[in-house]
Ligand code: DX5
């Protein structure tokens with residue numbers, strides 16, 4: 001079944017706690033924590049996202065879905081694992097070689113978290129096929145990582161489809177999560193292509209009723 005991971009990147013200052021409680025009430029399946037270091041991507045949300053995630057951890061049982069858009073993946077895994085997230089996802093493009101990919105996979109598992117690998121739009125998804133037997137989730141970026149409110153890149157639909165076909169052919173149990181520009185128009189397209197976890201930030205946070213939009217995205 002399809003799940004929704006609400007990105008808190010664009011939450012309005014001063015409305016954080018109200019928003020987090022409302023998203024929990026609206027039954028978001030995860031809180032999507034967009035960790036940016038100002039190096040892998042231009043923006044730096046590192047400290048703010050750690051604070052938000054720590055607060056959510058204290059007030060809610062909704063699982064944390066941590067998306068690391070950072071160069072120093074090892075450091076970020078060590079720091080964010082303290083919040084006992086459900087999933088820690090790092091970028092393939094932040095790894096210097098295959099050994100490092102394996103190292104980060106094992107590190108995350110040692111912290112008893114599920115492992116996600118994310119690929120940017122320009123990265124061929126075939127590059128991570130060899131790691132699929134060892135991970136739980138592939139996060140397909142449907143926009144260039146670094147900011148919310150962008151438009152989904154339509155070429156990514158074919159990429160999702162190819163990945164879903166490969167996963168099914170290999171009989172692997174892996175979630176396909178999509179991130180960026182997901183809304184009521186694009187959700188049906190990405191689900192049809194094979195995505196089963198939808199990250200949405202702008203589309204949810206700008207909605208009048210979070211439960212309505214979350215249910216419709218899942219629908
Ligand atoms: C972008 C982030 C996305 C973003 C959500 O780098 O990874 O999670 O916050 O994007 P929108 O606002 O398009 O749902």
Ligand code: ZN
Nearest residue numbers: 034067179199
């Ligand atoms: Zn994200």
